[in-house]
Amino acid sequence: MSNDAGKPQSAAVAFMVAGSAWFALGTIYGLFSAIHLMAPEFFNNIPWLVFGRTRPVHVNTMIFGFVANMLIGCALYYVPALLRTRLWSQKLGWIAFIFWQIAVLSGPVTFPFAITQGREYAEYVWIFDLCIMISLLTLVFNCVLTIAARRQNMLYVSVWYAIGALIWTAGVYPIGNVMWHPSSGALPGLIDSIFLWFYGHNLVGLLLTPLAIGAAYFVVPRVTRTPLYSHTLSLIGFWTLLALYAHIGGHHLLQAPIPNWLKSISVVDSMAMIIPVFTVLANVWLTARGSLSRLWKDPAGRFVLAGTIWYLIVGIQGSVQSLPAVQRITHFNNWVIGHAHIAVLGFSGFIALGAMWHVLPLAAGRRLYSHRLVNVQFGLALLGLIGFFAVLTAAGLIQGVGWYNGEAIYRVLPEIAPFMVLRAALGILIMAASFLGLYNAIRTLRGAPLRESESPLQEGPL
């Protein structure tokens, strides 16, 4: 890659390809974790393969390594493209890239040896938190100066989301990781959980979600070659997302002894999350109206379209499972794991993949190696994920209803055993999808150059 470092879009390409690689590694760790829950003595007494250590590698590699990486890569391409300029500094882009990768790499390097801060989603130890912060701040700086140097006066909605995601996450991350306490990364006592879930929720809500929406807003009009449906809907979706999402972290703690007013806020505003979800989806789908088949036939568009449909399901499920009455059954079990997979992989992951297949050829100036492989990847990932959703939701309901009926957890373990086997089997499909994607991305980089007519800055979605 180093000989590409001087090319105009090299940082964006680097982020996207790294995302594909982390996707592949993350699925391996997902499979390790799934195998444990199927056969706990499969890797018996191998310290670095014990479930409590592989699981955080899986989760962090997926969120920071795969989805965030890929979506940041896309943003580094579409932000300057939409502003009809160049990224202010490729070099700074590369610095952000390197620090981000160091942090992601620290997952598989430190967690298997029990070097972790242990709080879910905030496991990276302080020094790597610092790497993330350096990366985020350089990205913000770079993007803001890119805006300043823009040749297109209007800011397209994708740009709002990209800038927003970076600026907000630069605030969310240090608060949630309690970075002013370097050794523990935590506050003493129960209040820590409020900080943690403010963070945990906004990591997906104010980083992955806006980046994915921004990418969808970029790809869909370009593929369908139709103008954006409504500027007003864009505005509503953007500001309500920010206003509502930021304070619903409490819905992860509804049954814990935190103050009731925080729970109330989180429940009410989780219901209200219907507004940003539906306005964004309405806007994207209405933009594509009449051209849905074009979206479906384009391999990248297909991923993005599926991602928006997952977003609908995730949004509805998310709001419903924020209700205390529903959480009595769904909290603490595989139901939430199902939600997490359709959210992170289905919504933000599918859009990341789609956007990458759209953007990578443009940013690298190469023709996509194989449309066919993208479609195969899509089929595998979709099949695997639908299976995950069904299997995990069913397992979760069995657990939740059983417990609510007074059954001890040990008694319910054998009942979920078949589902754990199915989940591991389905995981192989998703793993295959990730490796195909990595292969396709690498082949694309080494492939034929793009024709002049397909060149990046000619047509925007505006």
Add this chain to the structure above:
Amino acid sequence: MKMTPALLVIGGIMVFWASVFIVIILPSIVWQEPPSAAWQPWSDDEAAGHDLYVRNGCSYCHSQYVRVMDWGEGAERIAQRGDYVNQLPAILGTERTGPDLSQEGGEHPEDWQIAHFINPRNTRPLSLMPSWEFLGMRDIRHLTAYVRSLGGKDATFRAQRQEEWKPQAADAYAGGPAANIQWLHDHVPAPWHPMPNPYPATDAALQRGHKIYQDFCAGCHGVVGDGNGPAKEFLNPPPLNFTELRDHLVGGQYIGGIFYYQVMNGITGTGMPYFKRELESEKIWDVSNYIAVDFVGYTDAETAPLGIDASYEPEWKNNYSLPGADEK
């Protein structure tokens, strides 16, 4: 409305920090966390165990708060805000692949915990928990100390009760089978002694009992009931060898009531856990019949004193002869 860079950046930052003010800064200002009545500080060993708990990802499978609706999980003590004072971090958990641990202290004696940490299948044949043997004994002791502390003063009370009974149980075991069984049975309230198993030991019942035995008991008492399960090497007293009971039935003929009582309530101070949460009545009677028939070679099922014939009973006749009788 036109989205300008200033609106985007400054507006975005303002709305974001307004939210931070509401859900982070405000709670921090008004937060009060007086220690709850049960709270107590950790010893060094307990703190070391907590650190291991955090670093090894126990929290991905275990929660640390009991909710109102957790009546299958011990809702005697619902979590309170003051239970977590000074814990760094207070790691609540979001998933229950395994049970809640906030009240785990004193549920089991230390030897059970060690046998379980070395390999959870030792004491719990169907467990999904990883083996922690690779951590080494020092770390396992720290984890055990930590687990003993979970539940604060309530846990200390329970743990001390285990520790009071432990030497008595060990001494009884050292005194040989007869004295040991005498000791065990003396602690079962007298009305339970001359109590036969009211359930017929039909083939179906024995098969059910067999399944329950394999899923819950075999790790300790051994697949053939001789007490030689894999947990044995860690437990003192070791799991009971059921075949010994043959010569020590109550009054030469009863064992059903003793079995029921012991399985239901466990034997404090020994590895024998209580099963009242996991096994309902019929299951306990079934597994008792299974142990009696397969390992003791005799069951008192449906012998006198009988009540009125129960409507669930199939036609069944107890053909097992008393141990004394068939040895002639």
